[in-house]
Amino acid sequence: MLLSRFRERKPLFSQQDLVNLRWFWDSYLKSKSIWLLVVLGTILIQGAAYQQFLALTKSGLNVIFENGNAWELVRVCVIVFLLFSVRGLMSYLNPRLSVWLASNAVLQMREDMISHLMRLDLSFFERTKSGEIILRMVNQAQALSLFVGQATVNAVRDAVTVIMVAAYLIYLSPQLFMASMIIMPFIIFLMLMVSEHIKMVQASAENAMGNYMTGIEEMAGGMRTVKISNQEPGESSRLRKSAQSIRDLSIRLQAAQATVLPFIDLASAVAFVLVIGGGGYMALSPAYELDGAGVITFLFGLVLLFTPARRVAQFFTKLQANLILLEGVHSLFRETPTITDAPDAITDFDVTGDIVLHDVAFRYSENAPLFDGINMTFKGGKTTAIVGSTGSGKTTILSLVARLYNVDGGQITIGGQPIEKIGIRALREAFSVVAQDIVIFNSSIWENIRYVRPDASEDAIWEAAEQAAIAELIQQRGNKPVGPKGAQLSGGQKQRIAIARAFLRSAPILMLDEATSALDQRTEQHVQDTLTKLGESKTAIVVSHRLSSVAHADWIYVMESGQVIEEGTHADLVENDGLYASMYAAQKQGYK
Numbered sequence: 001m002l003l004s005r006f007r008e009r010k011p012l013f014s015q016q017d018l019v020n021l022r023w024f025w026d027s028y029l030k031s032k033s034i035w036l037l038v039v040l041g042t043i044l045i046q047g048a049a050y051q052q053f054l055a056l057t058k059s060g061l062n063v064i065f066e067n068g069n070a071w072e073l074v075r076v077c078v079i080v081f082l083l084f085s086v087r088g089l090m091s092y093l094n095p096r097l098s099v100w101l102a103s104n105a106v107l108q109m110r111e112d113m114i115s116h117l118m119r120l121d122l123s124f125f126e127r128t129k130s131g132e133i134i135l136r137m138v139n140q141a142q143a144l145s146l147f148v149g150q151a152t153v154n155a156v157r158d159a160v161t162v163i164m165v166a167a168y169l170i171y172l173s174p175q176l177f178m179a180s181m182i183i184m185p186f187i188i189f190l191m192l193m194v195s196e197h198i199k200m201v202q203a204s205a206e207n208a209m210g211n212y213m214t215g216i217e218e219m220a221g222g223m224r225t226v227k228i229s230n231q232e233p234g235e236s237s238r239l240r241k242s243a244q245s246i247r248d249l250s251i252r253l254q255a256a257q258a259t260v261l262p263f264i265d266l267a268s269a270v271a272f273v274l275v276i277g278g279g280g281y282m283a284l285s286p287a288y289e290l291d292g293a294g295v296i297t298f299l300f301g302l303v304l305l306f307t308p309a310r311r312v313a314q315f316f317t318k319l320q321a322n323l324i325l326l327e328g329v330h331s332l333f334r335e336t337p338t339i340t341d342a343p344d345a346i347t348d349f350d351v352t353g354d355i356v357l358h359d360v361a362f363r364y365s366e367n368a369p370l371f372d373g374i375n376m377t378f379k380g381g382k383t384t385a386i387v388g389s390t391g392s393g394k395t396t397i398l399s400l401v402a403r404l405y406n407v408d409g410g411q412i413t414i415g416g417q418p419i420e421k422i423g424i425r426a427l428r429e430a431f432s433v434v435a436q437d438i439v440i441f442n443s444s445i446w447e448n449i450r451y452v453r454p455d456a457s458e459d460a461i462w463e464a465a466e467q468a469a470i471a472e473l474i475q476q477r478g479n480k481p482v483g484p485k486g487a488q489l490s491g492g493q494k495q496r497i498a499i500a501r502a503f504l505r506s507a508p509i510l511m512l513d514e515a516t517s518a519l520d521q522r523t524e525q526h527v528q529d530t531l532t533k534l535g536e537s538k539t540a541i542v543v544s545h546r547l548s549s550v551a552h553a554d555w556i557y558v559m560e561s562g563q564v565i566e567e568g569t570h571a572d573l574v575e576n577d578g579l580y581a582s583m584y585a586a587q588k589q590g591y592k
């Protein structure tokens, strides 16, 4: 039964593992082959030192047993000392070099990960847990660095030691060597058995770690909600559960890796018994050439051999776990961006031209179509408003125009040019945006505004801050960071930072998504006036629930569940007596 299970086992390396290893080698190690050879050189010298040591031990013993010359003994001692000095020097050079190599390889890999991540679509970040990204970029990359720089190099050194010492032992007595290795096939069989199990446990452990990290991130970011809804116990039990499953899996992993070790010790016991018994018999019997010194040297060699052999075996179990980490890292690279520059992308286009959606179809997920052939025109140099019920797709229209997502059908053109033909940087350069969900970084307000145009002059930043009515706050707060995600600011203050950013960018196309919804009436009036001025010479798209702030627009679209249900000027729409007119009437009522 054991044999049939063995046959069902997957090989030590799956096809994917081989692809991953190949990728890692080609991308990060191949270019350093010369240095790897130097590392290998230091390893070979270490191995050779061991082998010579054994040979010398034998001659030393021969001197003792056969009444040789005392000077001979001194010579042996000096050479042994020198050999260990050489080995010592290599023990210094080898890790220095290998850690340097591995750290650089992993740095390069991390840099590649960072730039790859920047190229990925927004939708990737909307479906991937932040903990999973952090896990790959931080833990897995770090663990791989250690594995390549230390575990692998040590394993190669140990393997070289094993091979060299074994070669010498075979030379001493092939029969004894065969006898001492009698249990080897069993050990290899055992390692194959546990390897798949190790991989499975490691994969679950990585998963658990990713969940734990995501959980921490969500908890820390959402503390206000956690506290206000009394969910501290719920949160802590959720995190505790994740932490416990990490512990359980670490123990299981260690247990699986440790399975091999007792058998190796057992194997060494068998080997020693056979060598002492068999070797002793051979030394006593005149039929064999082996003498007492030979048997003692052989035993000594076995002692030297077993420690590294044990570590090589351990390395294979660690390798299995690290193959899973490698797969984790490589899988990130297999994510391909779909929003990329066309090969013949242009950077020059008419930014002041009309923005037109021709029969645009779009859905966020397979089974939930949002737009099914929508047509809209945002006239160049004019202000167009989009109003409509919540979830009707207003923000999505802005996202599509900025090509944060690709359309599934139809086309969006700016000045007659399809946006897929425009280089992404050039396209996005054309927009100033005040988004509905404002992102504030943990730096000063000043730095937050400057974020959208790092080369802006101080005057320009002050000017933008004035326009957005945030200058006073900058003076009050100075350079103090505003807390993670701007936690130390009020909603309206955050919104004004976003508006200041739009002023600073002052790009030809202005997109305002509920840009003033969080401001008090007086501030809103002020900001609204400056925004209207900003939009005067530009193509402006304004999304707002407050109809009073879009009444001045040159054209208004009214949306309802992914469709345009009315359009026209404010006067047309009020006259039409449709949804807009009723919304307007209701809002006016509210102000009375």
Ligand SMILES: Nc1ncnc2c1ncn2[C@@H]1O[C@H](COP(=O)(O)OP(=O)(O)OP(=O)(O)O)[C@@H](O)[C@H]1O
Pocket: 126, 364, 365, 370, 388, 389, 390, 391, 392, 393, 394, 395, 396, 397, 436
């Ligand atoms: N990133 C996303 N992934 C999946 N579905 C999304 C995503 N963003 C929005 N949706 C869905 O698409 C629809 C339109 O969303 P959108 O944000 O465009 O609405 P909206 O008109 O801007 O609403 P609101 O007035 O509330 O801001 C909604 O049903 C929403 O649930």
Ligand SMILES: [Mg+2]
Pocket: 394, 395, 396, 436, 513
């Ligand atoms: Mg919206």
